[in-house]
Amino acid sequence: MMSERNLNIAVLAMFIGIPAWAYFSDEPFTITLMTRAAIFALAAVGLNLALGVGGLVSLGHAAFFGLGGYVMGILAYHAQTYTPLAEWPFLVEGTKSMPVIWLASLLLSAGLAWVIGSLSLRTTGVYFIMITLAFAQMMFFFSISWSAYGGEDGLSIYVRNNFPGLNTLDPIQFFAICFVILLAALFLSARLAKSPFGLALNAARQSPQRVETVGLNTQRLKLVAFVISGAITGLAGALFADLNRFVSPTMFSWQLSGEIMVFIIIGGVGRLFGPVVGALVFVALEHFLGGLSEFWHIYLGLLLLLIVLFGKGGLIGLICGREKVHD
Amino acid sequence: MTDPVLATHGLTKTFGSLVASEDVSIDLKPGEIHAVIGPNGAGKTTLIAQICGTLTPNSGRIELAGVDITGRPTRARALAGLGRTFQISALAMEDTVLENAVLGALGATGNPWRFFKPALKNIELREVAEQALHRVGLDDVMSTRTAELSHGQRRQLEVAVALTLQPRAFVMDEPMAGLGSEGSKVLTEFLSELRSEAPILLVEHDMDAVFALADRISVLVYGKVIATGSVDEIKRDEAVREAYLGDDA
Amino acid sequence: MSLVLVFEQVLNGLQFGIMLFLMAAGLTLIFGVMGLINLAHGSLYMVGAFAAAAVAGATGSFVLALLAALAAAAMAGAIVELAVIRRLYDRDHLDQVLATFALILIFSEGTRWIFGSFPLFLDIPTYLRGPVTLPGGIQYPLYRIALIVIGLIVAAGLGLMIARTRIGIQIRAGENDREMIAALGVDISKLYTLVFALGAALAGFAGALVGAIQSVQVGMGEPVLILAFVVIVVGGIGSIKGALVGSLLVGLTDTLGGVFLPRILNAFMDVSSAANIGSSIASMAIYILMGAVLIWRPTGLFGARL
Numbered sequence: 001m002m003s004e005r006n007l008n009i010a011v012l013a014m015f016i017g018i019p020a021w022a023y024f025s026d027e028p029f030t031i032t033l034m035t036r037a038a039i040f041a042l043a044a045v046g047l048n049l050a051l052g053v054g055g056l057v058s059l060g061h062a063a064f065f066g067l068g069g070y071v072m073g074i075l076a077y078h079a080q081t082y083t084p085l086a087e088w089p090f091l092v093e094g095t096k097s098m099p100v101i102w103l104a105s106l107l108l109s110a111g112l113a114w115v116i117g118s119l120s121l122r123t124t125g126v127y128f129i130m131i132t133l134a135f136a137q138m139m140f141f142f143s144i145s146w147s148a149y150g151g152e153d154g155l156s157i158y159v160r161n162n163f164p165g166l167n168t169l170d171p172i173q174f175f176a177i178c179f180v181i182l183l184a185a186l187f188l189s190a191r192l193a194k195s196p197f198g199l200a201l202n203a204a205r206q207s208p209q210r211v212e213t214v215g216l217n218t219q220r221l222k223l224v225a226f227v228i229s230g231a232i233t234g235l236a237g238a239l240f241a242d243l244n245r246f247v248s249p250t251m252f253s254w255q256l257s258g259e260i261m262v263f264i265i266i267g268g269v270g271r272l273f274g275p276v277v278g279a280l281v282f283v284a285l286e287h288f289l290g291g292l293s294e295f296w297h298i299y300l301g302l303l304l305l306l307i308v309l310f311g312k313g314g315l316i317g318l319i320c321g322r323e324k325v326h327d
Numbered sequence: 328m329t330d331p332v333l334a335t336h337g338l339t340k341t342f343g344s345l346v347a348s349e350d351v352s353i354d355l356k357p358g359e360i361h362a363v364i365g366p367n368g369a370g371k372t373t374l375i376a377q378i379c380g381t382l383t384p385n386s387g388r389i390e391l392a393g394v395d396i397t398g399r400p401t402r403a404r405a406l407a408g409l410g411r412t413f414q415i416s417a418l419a420m421e422d423t424v425l426e427n428a429v430l431g432a433l434g435a436t437g438n439p440w441r442f443f444k445p446a447l448k449n450i451e452l453r454e455v456a457e458q459a460l461h462r463v464g465l466d467d468v469m470s471t472r473t474a475e476l477s478h479g480q481r482r483q484l485e486v487a488v489a490l491t492l493q494p495r496a497f498v499m500d501e502p503m504a505g506l507g508s509e510g511s512k513v514l515t516e517f518l519s520e521l522r523s524e525a526p527i528l529l530v531e532h533d534m535d536a537v538f539a540l541a542d543r544i545s546v547l548v549y550g551k552v553i554a555t556g557s558v559d560e561i562k563r564d565e566a567v568r569e570a571y572l573g574d575d576a
Numbered sequence: 577m578s579l580v581l582v583f584e585q586v587l588n589g590l591q592f593g594i595m596l597f598l599m600a601a602g603l604t605l606i607f608g609v610m611g612l613i614n615l616a617h618g619s620l621y622m623v624g625a626f627a628a629a630a631v632a633g634a635t636g637s638f639v640l641a642l643l644a645a646l647a648a649a650a651m652a653g654a655i656v657e658l659a660v661i662r663r664l665y666d667r668d669h670l671d672q673v674l675a676t677f678a679l680i681l682i683f684s685e686g687t688r689w690i691f692g693s694f695p696l697f698l699d700i701p702t703y704l705r706g707p708v709t710l711p712g713g714i715q716y717p718l719y720r721i722a723l724i725v726i727g728l729i730v731a732a733g734l735g736l737m738i739a740r741t742r743i744g745i746q747i748r749a750g751e752n753d754r755e756m757i758a759a760l761g762v763d764i765s766k767l768y769t770l771v772f773a774l775g776a777a778l779a780g781f782a783g784a785l786v787g788a789i790q791s792v793q794v795g796m797g798e799p800v801l802i803l804a805f806v807v808i809v810v811g812g813i814g815s816i817k818g819a820l821v822g823s824l825l826v827g828l829t830d831t832l833g834g835v836f837l838p839r840i841l842n843a844f845m846d847v848s849s850a851a852n853i854g855s856s857i858a859s860m861a862i863y864i865l866m867g868a869v870l871i872w873r874p875t876g877l878f879g880a881r882l
Contacts, residue, residue: 051670057669057670057673059673119867119870119871120870122870122871122874123809123870123874123875125669126607126613126669126813127809127813127874127875129613129669129673130613130805130806130808130809131805131809131866131870133802133805134802134805134806134809134863134866135863137799137802137863138859138860138863141859141860142856142859142860144859145855145856145858145859146852146856147852148852191442191443191444191445192442192443194445194446194447195441195442195443195444195445195446196433196438196439196441196444196446196449196452197439197440197441197442198442198446199422199426199429199430199433199446200430200433200434200439202419202421202422203419203422203426203427203430206419206420206421206422207417207418207419207420209381209401209413209417210413210417210418210419210427210430210488211430211434212400212401212402212405213379213401213402213405213411213413213417213434214402214405214430214431214433214434214435214488214491214492215402215403215405215406215434215435215437215492216402216433216434216439217402221439224440254798254802258615258677258680261673261674261677262674262677265670265674269670295685295686295688295689296685297681297682297684297685298681298682298685298686298689300678300681301678301679301680301681301682301685302678302682304674304675304677304678304681305660305675305678305679305682308671308674308675308678309660309663309675
């Protein structure tokens with residue numbers, strides 16, 4: 001058995017080593033694949049906060065991923081067409097600046113998560129799953145019917161947005177941006193899981209009655225977790241749209257919600273690096289199996305089925321065994 | 328006469344045609360242990376659930392330190408000073424003993440909105456938690472996963488978590504269950520001292536413990552209080568003997 | 577806005593709602609009896625539609641196509657229940673979601689493998705084609721009337737089955753108390769397979785019926801599945817009555833919203849922005865309905881109240 005710590009280090013080493021190798025052997029496509037993995041991992045790190053720590057089985061995180069994507073798309077679209085986003089009550093211009101786009105994605109996704117969370121958390125269990133899924137579908141249909149921003153066809157952004165001091169069109173530099181954000185999110189979520197808030201949230205998942213009995217509001221704890229979770233996934237959406245320089249309603253699709261959840265399960269629920277391992281494996285499967293067979297989703301489905309039925313704890317559980325008690 | 332810390336006035340709770348609590352008025356005075364006993368199905372658990380806020384009574388009032396808490400949610404009652412232990416342990420089983428106690432200490436501060444510094448490195452939270460664990464004798468198992476504790480140890484942890492809240496009144500639902508004779512002797516001594524800190528409303532099946540501890544006993548039968556009095560009074564009470572204690576008293 | 581149009585759209589909404597009911601009834605039964613959330617229910621809808629299209633293509637008989645849809649979906653349901661689903665009853669909802677999500681992937685890609693990526697077409701049989709004149713002189717497609725009638729018959733049959741038959745008693749007992757049906761000497765695992773196959777057959781039947789007015793293609797089931805979830809949230813889990821009322825509400829809201837919102841907004845703004853904004857809001861109408869029900873009654877209109 002490998003210790004979880006060593007596995008985490010190995011995963012990080014792959015995230016640095018593979019793009020570095022690809023950079024020196026001039027394989028930009030591999031760098032793009034790794035960027036994709038990093039962004040998916042970030043989206044799943046967001047969901048893992050709600051799912052792994054808070055026990056909130058949200059099947060609608062594509063709502064935030066897609067919203068992040070559209071925030072990027074809409075801001076950049078207005079910047080590239082030199083049209084203001086709004087003139088009333090005050091002038092809002094588009095922007096090509098990544099930090100501004102990120103901030104907007106974080107805030108708006110958090111706001112949407114607050115609305116969806118407030119409604120969904122009125123229920124639990126299966127209801128919660130169905131409702132989150134339904135709200136994501138609402139965003140999907142809304143984006144299709146909102147013709148001002150491309151409707152079904154989506155929005156193309158011709159040039160990637162800028163980050164001060166970097167050339168974002170260079171694949172390795174854009175990868176570095178995404179990877180650093182992923183690291184920051186991992187660091188924050190590790191801290192958060194051990195913080196007083198994380199402790200209370202963790203207990204609220206296991207025994208809500210207990211948490212209420214010591215005077216804490218479980219609903220509010222879960223709502224805040226859901227909001228933070230949605231914000232992080234929204235940020236991932238903005239990066240994903242920037243990677244593809246394109247955003248479309250498929251970013252809101254239920255398949256995407258499912259896939260973000262699948263990353264976590266492949267890696268291991270509630271594990272810090274579960275989402276990272278899962279996203280990496282997913283992108284690898286997509287690339288290699290997708291190259292072998294047009295129908296690679298069958299194999300993904302079978303793998304997922306096997307993991308759910310027989311492999312509790314995901315790949316990290318398989319490699320490292322049971323989670324250690326943290327002291 | 329001193330004012331009661333905790334009091335119920337005419338609590339009535341029905342489930343369909345079943346009357347689980349009927350006009351229950353009991354009180355808890357400073358410094359006392361007030362035991363509630365009764366045969367299975369007498370409505371003890373329903374009574375506790377109403378006092379602690381998991382069930383809403385059909386009518387009647389509950390007061391804590393003179394304040395009406397009848398309509399308030401469980402968490403508000405905890406903040407107002409109600410420390411509860413559960414009959415079936417409701418602990419976070421995957422967490423360690425210390426983490427469960429720290430959760431209590433965190434609840435007492437009323438501020439879980441701290442997202443960055445580790446909870447276990449917070450000296451204030453940790454001190455409160457460790458002291459409570461020490462008092463119930465769980466020092467040695469602080470970093471054990473709660474799921475691995477014995478039945479009795481979980482009961483002790485339940486009490487410890489309630490201690491971290493520094494409540495005005497304790498409500499304990501069968502804390503002795505599953506403890507074994509040695510364990511329940513230790514806990515009996517501990518509760519006996521604890522009453523001076525805050526009075527205890529004790530629901531318990533272990534009659535030795537009840538008779539050793541209780542300043543007053545209320546007997547609940549079919550949701551009704553049929554008698555309240557000292558241990559001796561209850562032992563002598565005809566109605567109680569008939570309805571409950573039967574021939575072994 | 578003529579009365580005829582309103583009447584037509586109400587009928588459209590009814591037809592849509594009734595088809596949703598066939599999906600939602602199976603889902604809610606499966607959840608009520610086995611406590612399982614089944615995302616792959618949409619796949620069974622698709623299986624029914626493909627089976628119908630294939631058989632109709634080979635034989636030209638619509639009735640045979642419908643029977644094939646029922647049989648194929650029920651069989652697929654039974655096989656899936658035996659192979660996978662029964663391992664999930666004791667698992668948490670997360671495992672159920674993931675395993676049935678995996679089943680969607682397998683079903684969808686498997687179907688694409690067999691039938692290819694191009695949509696199939698299932699034709700309305702000649703005897704159900706064309707419009708029919710309703711009282712008041714309204715012309716309305718006969719096939720859609722047939723869908724409403726067939727759906728209502730199935731709903732009534734389902735209601736009778738649950739109220740009157742032995743299997744219905746077992747289902748109701750299963751919803752209330754699992755230990756009780758074991759005590760009654762019912763073979764639970766057989767009952768579970770049966771309920772799952774029944775739910776699957778209803779979904780497959782709906783898929784075949786709707787397949788004749790839309791194209792039959794991979795991925796056709798999931799949007800309907802999600803709408804059926806909305807229905808269940810509105811109606812309340814485990815309640816057939818809730819499923820029926822929820823289906824009709826959702827069907828009518830979606831259909832009427834899409835047609836009338838732009839017209840209503842037109843009173844306040846110009847035609848093109850009314851059309852844009854109206855259709856955008858209409859696309860959200862049923863979810864707004866769901867949100868309102870959640871605020872008003874979180875366990876649904878007919879769900880058990882906590």
